[in-house]
Amino acid sequence: MRWQHLYLAGSGTYFPERVETAEDAVAAGRYSPDEHAANGIRAVRTAGEAEAPAVMAARAGQRAVERSGHAAEDFSLVLHACMGFQGQDFWTPAHYVQRETVGGHGPAVEIRQGSNGGLAALELAAAQLTARPGTTAALITTGDAFRLPYVDRWRTENQQVYGDAGTAVVLSRREGVARLRSTASCSVPALEPVYRGTGGWAVAPDPAEWPVDLRTRTRDYLLADPFRYDEVIARTAESLDLVVREALADADAKLDEMAFVVHPAIGRTIVEYSYVGGLGIDPERTVYAWAQDYGHLGAGDQSAGVDHLLTSGRAGRGDLILTIGVGIGYLWTAAVFEVLDPPGW
Known part of the structure; x- marks a missing residue:
């Protein structure tokens, strides 16, 4: 799809401070030394108890919104993409992100498309902004924390090592730092x-x-x-x-x-x-x-x-x-x- 007049106006990331290295995981018997040699991932950030995935996504979103220069009322859409458990059952993390970042009454929607959730959300946001000329901006966030006992970041898959983080981008109909x-x-x-x-x-x-x-x-x-x-x-x-x-x-x-x-x-x-x-x-x-x-x-x-x-x-x-x-x-x-x-x- 060829897009016209759509811009990346802001971006942001939130990484927990705690670092766990692959060497430490191997020494503790949590990670195969052969897989470490093959995968090449050196370290990950690991979230604390208070750093739920949606919390990290919202913090990244706050940074992206601030950098974008957009006012809260400019946002007509919030999309939150994720893979794993978000901190509560029977709960909608996209609305938490919306409440903590831009508020308003536009739709807030959770995207579950695995590792492609962020880019899938970007394309959906581009379509919505293009189809509705009166809209101005959309916030797209991601957030995941891969914690035991549910997920073992070092062993759940043999060719991936999962790290915790929140990310965000603002897609805008106004000029930004990059054009989509x-x-x-x-x-x-x-x-x-x-x-x-x-x-x-x-x-x-x-x-x-x-x-x-x-x-x-x-x-x-x-x-x-x-x-x-x-x-x-x-x-x-x-x-x-x-x-x-x-x-x-x-x-x-x-x-x-x-x-x-x-x-x-x-x-x-x-x-x-x-x-x-x-x-x-x-x-x-x-x-x-x-x-x-x-x-x-x-x-x-x-x-x-x-x-x-x-x-x-x-x-x-x-x-x-x-x-x-x-x-x-x-x-x-x-x-x-x-x-x-x-x-x-």
């Missing part, structure tokens, strides 16, 4: 069982099954058919290539014109196979070296990466930034930003 040129998304529901596995249905979360074991679910599904692994790999590669090509075409740009590429902060093996090798991306044009000190932030890798590029001064006027996300289910999204005026944040 395009987005593209592709869903492949045939791959939905990869993370569901081959087991039956539960009537409620079962503490006996904690911490969540995604690696076993995936392994059981892939091994149930001798051709399934190759099929999944092929379809994921095709879908990634499709959204990248479509987003670049709608942005009137080529991959080698991208100053930076922000891809998921996952294990190095997947990064090298899917992004560095599969797409031919120069690692020096990514934020992966920075992200290895924070881990995979659930739905927030892309917004955190863009915020890092803007606040660190790495991205300058005229730079094009390609962001790529993929979430279980599966849904891929790519978005292209053009930096207009580097902020003094």
Whole structure:
């Protein structure tokens, strides 16, 4: 989708102060030394008891709103993307984020699209702002805290290490620090069982099954058919290539014109196979070296990466930034930003 007159007006992140290194996790017997060597994630931030996911998202949102220059009444939409438990059952964290940031009476909606939640929300916000000319701005937040006994950040998956954080971006119809040129998304529901596995249905979360074991679910599904692994790999590669090509075409740009590429902060093996090798991306044009000190932030890798590029001064006027996300289910999204005026944040 080619977008007109939509801008990134502000961004923000919230990282807990507490740091847990991969070396410490290995020494404590919580993390496999072989997986540490393969994944390359050096450290994560871990949330305290008072740092619920929605709290971290709201703090990031407050920073993004302040940086945007928008008044609270400018916001017609709040989207909150997340992966895991948000701090309460039968509760809507998006409205907490709205109450703590911009208030108002616009819709506040929770987005559950796994690791692609942030970019999926960005595309939905762009569509709403475009379809409703009287609107001005939308706030998009993400927030997750991957805590025991529910989730083991070091073991729940074998090629990801989960870090805690809140992230936020403000999408605006007014001028901002960057222009949203395009987005593209592709869903492949045939791959939905990869993370569901081959087991039956539960009537409620079962503490006996904690911490969540995604690696076993995936392994059981892939091994149930001798051709399934190759099929999944092929379809994921095709879908990634499709959204990248479509987003670049709608942005009137080529991959080698991208100053930076922000891809998921996952294990190095997947990064090298899917992004560095599969797409031919120069690692020096990514934020992966920075992200290895924070881990995979659930739905927030892309917004955190863009915020890092803007606040660190790495991205300058005229730079094009390609962001790529993929979430279980599966849904891929790519978005292209053009930096207009580097902020003094």
